[in-house]
Amino acid sequence: MSTVVLLLITGLGLGALYFLVASGLSLIYGLMGVLNFAHGSFLTIGAFIGWEVARRLSDGSWWALAAAMITGALVGALVAAATEFFLIRRLYNRHIEQVLVTVGLALASVALFEGIWGTDPTYVTSPSWLGQTTEILGARIPNNRFMLIVVAVLVLVAIVLFLKFTRYGLIIRAGVENRLMVTALGIDVRRAFTLVFAIGGAAAGLGGVLASIYYGYVSAHIGGSLLIFAFIVTVIGGLGSLAGAAIASVLVAVLQQFANFYLGGTGDLAVVLALAAVLLLRPRGLLGAKA
């Protein structure tokens, strides 16, 4: 029983990380049809600069962690918005070029990060409570999992409220359905594009800081490795569906944890098989729009 609880809550924590990356990917694809392979770079730079700020303030304090999270989110948002404005905007409806540019940016940014921060992992110091455990039904759960879950839920609620109750949220929801018709109502949908990139980048940057706590370090490759699973989550959840991304994040991460424990470390294989099954049986994903 305690093992199941441990795997479940750890899976939820990992799912929270996947969601922070996948939410932006899903919104960006849903509104703009852009498969953004550079999304992991927003996560990595958010993590690096977030922890740089934390280190200079007060290593290991809650105050420094909060500063790191805010900085990570801001940096992720800025870099993402700049990417949309300077690179992607000229390439809408040119999918091959989009893939080439975003893949190129991802590769170049990893080289840039390694040039600045080195190729070795940079270990982070977080508040001591996060390194401790709490016992639930006999399972000793690392405390940082709780924080990951709480932050991801808060991000999900914030995005849902934004989409539901703001003018731009309305434009984004409409744009996900029919972008051209939004412009035909006299709305400059390009502003919404930049905003969605910024929101996705903020979630990724925040996710980068939290991923560093989860893994205990930050490296130039942390965004790329999470991006692979975030893409899988996005496809399984249904491209363009925020709720689908949230559900699929949990399902994929929990499946991964259970398979790793009970099936001899086959978590990644199980996730890929789940992806294949979804593509074969329900190609639009769990909550994706019909083609």
Next chain:
Amino acid sequence: MSTNSSTNLSSNILTVRNLYGRIEGQQVVEDVSFDVPDTGVTALLGRNGVGKTSTIKSILGLIDRTGEVTLGGRRVDRLPTHKVVQLGVGYVPEDREVFGKLTVAENLKLAERSAKPNRALVEKLFPDLVQRQAQLAGTLSGGQQQMVSLARALLNQNRLLLVDEPTKGLSPKIVGEVAQALLIAARTVPILLVEQNLQVIRQLADRVVVLSGGRVVFTGEASELLDHPERIQRFLGVHSGSGQADAAVPA
């Protein structure tokens, strides 16, 4: 062939000159020129597939286009779609294109371009929509969706309405209601109307522009076409009393 209508630029809200439109490299509008006067309804007619919808989309910039499009004396052919619309163009697309996952209220709110939208007119014309504010537009019937689509255009103070096949696929009763709404709207705003239903055209159109093969082949007063069965047969491919022309439209 009559080509003498609406050549006085000062009385035209829209002038189209040598308009070409392309979709994925395919020429769908070819050297189209016509005018839309600043009052009444101008019907853009032609057989299926001649480029009527593409002409409307070219005017709005929804597809690649070249040529000259002037709205109220101002060139708009180099403006992006949203800026053309912001200059006072309402668009009712073919197949309605309501946002199915948004409520009726959200569809209308999204379309509001000014702080003072004309909700009173919309509520008067489409009282059914008032009752269905909270309903998802995707769950509405085709006729109700058409009302949402029309309402989105009528909410704003427009200088021109582009209305593309508003009665397509609707029951005769709803066709009548849609035609009635357009008749009321036409009292205050000029309309460029794409329509297949001859009876609706007879009821609404003051002037006609006929396309064939992506080109204009006839322009004139509506009666110059509609009172001549042989022209209807030649240009539209239907008998004047046949097909969709039989749909009931209240006078």
